Amino acid sequence: MSDSAAETALLAQMERLAPPAVRLGCRLIRAGDEALLLPEEAVALPARRLVARRASGAARALARGLLAAEGMTSVAIGRGPAGDPLWPAGFAGSLAHDDEMAVAAVARKADIASLGxxxxxxxxxxxxxxxxxxxxxxxxxxxxxxxxxxxxxxxxxxxxxxxxxxxxxxxxxxxxxxxxxxxxxxxxxxxxxxxxxxxxxxxxxxxxxxxxxxxx
Incomplete structure (x- = not known):
């Protein structure tokens, strides 16, 4: 299965999960995805191994795309002291990845208090x-x-x-x-x-x- 087909197949199943207020996305992790980290994001992840930075780049790029669909463009998703992603004011979100796939979820807090x-x-x-x-x-x-x-x-x-x-x-x-x-x-x-x-x-x-x- 091609990368795009794998993403399409998973996204089709994921879209059955979410309430209307939640945006979901998925992306296969690819070589070079560490370059998707914005400078502010890369600073927050300086000591992480390449494989972890690559997965974080894929997940954060995916989440930024979901936020852009809500009108929030060029927003860096930082990292809190406990390793939690930092979301722009008024938004709840979550990131995850396994060895091959990154996923993200985003919603407005007016609709969803928090999600994972x-x-x-x-x-x-x-x-x-x-x-x-x-x-x-x-x-x-x-x-x-x-x-x-x-x-x-x-x-x-x-x-x-x-x-x-x-x-x-x-x-x-x-x-x-x-x-x-x-x-x-x-x-x-x-x-x-x-x-x-x-x-x-x-x-x-x-x-x-x-x-x-x-x-x-």
């Missing part, structure tokens, strides 16, 4: 990682067992990205409960998330924060 996205290959999760990510209260029903643990791992990554801008807390896998059957997640603080996902051609999970944390 994650991408993973459509392959079983290694047992040693599954043992860390899957908690006794997690619900994996409704998803093919071959991919359920990988999907849950990806969902927790997306939830963390959506929760951190709102609550400023570092969350472990044990701090996030996921119900794949209901498409829901909740953090230890009580922050509830709506989940939507696709499994093929890659696993992509979008987490969208509810308006208020739930009562403890």
């Amino acid at each position: 996205i994650d991408v993973e290959p459509a392959e079983p999760l290694p047992d040693e990682i599954a043992a860390l990510a899957v908690m006794p209260g997690d619900v994996l029903e409704g998803v093919h067992p071959r991919l359920a643990a990988r999907l849950l791992f990806s969902a927790k990554e997306a939830v963390y990205k959506a929760a951190y801008p709102l609550d400023g807390e570092i969350l472990g896998y044990e701090h996030i409960g996921v119900d794949l059957a209901r498409g829901e997640a909740v953090t230890a603080r009580g922050r509830r998330m709506r989940l939507s996902f696709c499994l093929l051609p890659r696993i992509v999970v979008l987490a969208v924060a509810e308006d208020q944390p739930a009562s403890r």
Whole structure:
């Protein structure tokens, strides 16, 4: 499959995930994508390995394109102290990549308080990682067992990205409960998330924060 066909196939599945207010995009990571970083972005990533800078260039270029569609042009997406991307005022967003594909999500905060996205290959999760990510209260029903643990791992990554801008807390896998059957997640603080996902051609999970944390 060509690069453009691979991107088109994934984007077609991703577009089924998002509420109307959310813009989503994907891009295969290519040699030279590190040059897509704006100068302000490159300064924030000086010590990262080339492969990481390349993935960041692909993801940030993708996100800048989504922001441009909202009228925000030539906006640098910096990096906060915790490694979180810094978005222009009035916008929520999220970036992710695996070894081959970068994805991004953007929305206006007037519509979506916060969101998170994650991408993973459509392959079983290694047992040693599954043992860390899957908690006794997690619900994996409704998803093919071959991919359920990988999907849950990806969902927790997306939830963390959506929760951190709102609550400023570092969350472990044990701090996030996921119900794949209901498409829901909740953090230890009580922050509830709506989940939507696709499994093929890659696993992509979008987490969208509810308006208020739930009562403890």
